[in-house]
Amino acid sequence: MAFNYIPTATGLELHNCGKPLKLLVGPFGSGKSCMCAMDVLISACAQAPAPDGIRYSRVGVVRSSFPELQKTTRKSLLEVLPPECGTINSSGSPISGFYTIPLPDGTTVQLELELWAIQTADDCSKLRSCNWTFCWINEATGCAAEVYSMVTSRIGRYPPQQLGGVSNAYTLMDMNYPPSGTWLNDFIKHPEKDWQVFMQPPAAIKREDDRGNISYEINPC
DSSP states (O other): OOOOOOOOHHHHHHHHOOOSEEEEEOOTTSSHHHHHHHHHHHHHHHSOOOTTSEEEEEEEEEESOHHHIIIIIHHHHHHHSOGGGEEEEEEETTEEEEEEEEOTTSOEEEEEEEEEEOOSTGGGGGGTTOOOSEEEETTGGGSOHHHHHHHHHHSSOSSOGGGTOOSOOOEEEEESOOOTTSHHHHHHHSOOTTEEEEEOOOSEEEEEOTTOOEEEEEOOO
């Protein structure tokens, strides 16, 4: 069964944004991971084709712990990416995935995925030989600032010009609202001019009537 994705207004803005850093902030259960996984697919499909008609992308996906990377981040990607076109391994360092996705225009997306568990500055050495098109840091509040710095140094390195070149080298980060005084809180409050912050509303709205009865309704936004 095909994955039925209907983007929110925030999702449309995120997918249409071409800035080098996209920060998606929202509460638990608001669909952030799904939105980011879809952004990976959309960006891979938008990659310029090589002379052979293949749109080459290699994407780094980072989360702070291996269990969460394996059980949650990987699951989000598997839900979005077409299962008939590839898969993502369940183990490894990194966990690797590969998809070959034909498009209606006659070109083909060749999407490589590298899923890494990276949390501290000491972990960053694992990424020194990585060459990515772009990267997604899932639940970025679990990662140190050095992880962001290392990740941004590894994007825009694949594919080479003879294979179409890099169409959009960017870092995507999603998170719950970070605590005051943290590096991500500073990023959100003081973004650079070529960054974009997206605030995702909650999936449901809490209502309380005059008698104190509480109910929830789907947030149309």
